[in-house]
Amino acid sequence: MDKRAFDAIDIPAWVWDRDETCQTLKNRDVSGLFNLAAKYSGASQVRISTATGISQGRISQIIRKQRYITDLEVYERIATGLGLPDHARMLLGLAPLDIASPTGNQDDSHREQAEELAARLEAAAAVDSTMVMILTTDTNNLRLLDRRLGVSAIADKMRAQIAQIERAHRHAIRPGIRTRLAHVLSETAALAGWQAIDTCALSDAWDHHERAISAARAAENSALLAYACGQQAYVLVDLGQPAEATELLQHVRATYDHRVPGHLRTWLAAAEAEAAAVLGDEAACRTALDQAAALLPEGETDPDVPYVSLNRHHLARWRGNCLVRFGDPDTIEDLRSALAGMDGTYNRAEAGLRCDLAHAFLAMGELDAAQPHLHRAGQLATLTGSRRHGRRVKELTRAATRGSR
Template identity: 60%
Template sequence: MQKGVASRIDIPASVWESDDAREILRRRDFAGLFAIAVKYGASQVRIGAVAELGQPAVNAILHGKRSIAELHVIERVATGFNLPDHARMLLGLAPQDTASPTGDHNDEHEEQTTELIGRLDFAATIDPTTVMILRTDTNNLRYLDRKLGGPAIADKMRAQIAQIERAHSHAVRPGIRAQLAHLLAETASLAGWQAINTLALNDAWTHYEHAKAAAYEAEDPAVLAYVSGEQAYVLMELGRPAEATELLQHVHAQHRDHVPARLRT
């Protein structure tokens, strides 16, 4: 059944411009997506109504016990949440406004261009000293993690990763970009370990995937071996020791001649 405008959940369009919301859409993280709707006043019953899922299913999704894979259901969610076209595309859906290739109006193109220029200008200000400061911030978070625990600094960790990702994804100079990639790998790996400690295993796996991608770009075999090895702990927590062992054996075989002796041990 086609939903009318009156039945849609009213979420400010600006919400979908944030880095966190974009990442939620890219990952098809429906728990995160539904949490945004709840934040803006939608009840589980209302979310279930616009998505034609029902409240029990919405509750299961919010608590990570269920996800959504069917395209027609994803389309209903996008329509019910009144997602703008750029948000629909991040979710893997076609834009509703097909007048232009991206579904955006001219003023939206201009806004995107202005935003991109601003991000590139910001990244251009990053120098080795700035990277060192960001690295110090990550090390301070590592210290706070040991003292206070991951949950106490979760917001700080998310902000730190977002800041490094923003700088890295728009850095043009190869040297600075490589340093930021190295730092991103270390920071995402720390976030992955914190997620393991709270049994947020899906989040942990995602953090390690991001860490590995950054380590590949940094072309640092020691960091790549480290974050790949840590990912095996997710498999252990999932009760898959054989796969964890296979992963560690692969990491050792691939990198043993290129990493320090302590890490090799």
């Protein structure tokens, strides 16, 4: 690697005072910031990557505006890596490093920052209970759209929703409103995290779940915290670390099991069963599945945990997904039962279910029976933009091709 990749990025001080730069900072235009670094310091994407701790591939996507930053901690890394002086950090919405004597001695700049902060606080003060309810409804609607259409159809709306809630939460003064905003932020970030898992963007998924966990703590809500941690375990599964995922889920259940509603308790048990199945621990998997079945309450949803939708058909799908890995002969009946009980609004879930059915039929050597499910799974994976299920369809299709020879 070029030794210059580890050199500090030195952008001339006067660049930060330009009107164009100030506007870039106010807009939190990270693409523009990276272009400034390249233009005025000659920094390559590799050098920016080294300075900020962001992968070079992601740097390239950010510059092309194919990816956006929403995490405050990442903004901090960017500000540090590019050497932003304190008045530039404040324009970006970050605290100055030297609070007593911020860099940039221009009184006009300081006055502008004070006015900017006052405006943000005033805007946040306008957020009342009705506004929080609207934001909550928007997140619920995005969740319903995600089930039907997948992340690709609502990606821009998700980014805007997270940014709006995060901005309001950061500047909210009234404790009650701030707590409720943290609740909505945790739900929304967890949804974004699951979408990132579905598109195989695992680093993004981890960051979204970290945001969801932090917001859940701010909201002082055990259910949100347990759910975000439980979903984060799926990132570990997809990273090839099912043992660590199982351990995390066992810890979450031991810590929160009797402090959260029944639907979430069931969800956590089923998630542990899935991680154990990937790990290859059939006994632990079956134990967790039996616990999930025993915990399942009546009714499909609980208004206290709207992010968990779970009934006996969903649990049958989960059971089939787990036990197909062990060649259980009852798997197909579980999956058929789950498919019969689906209401047509869970397109991404149906893609996974069809993959499981195809897998089960292929394991029994019934190639013709597997093909319609593979075909439909492929259609649904394309409709929802699910790279996760799309990859599985390709793997099963290759297995079917080998089996037909």
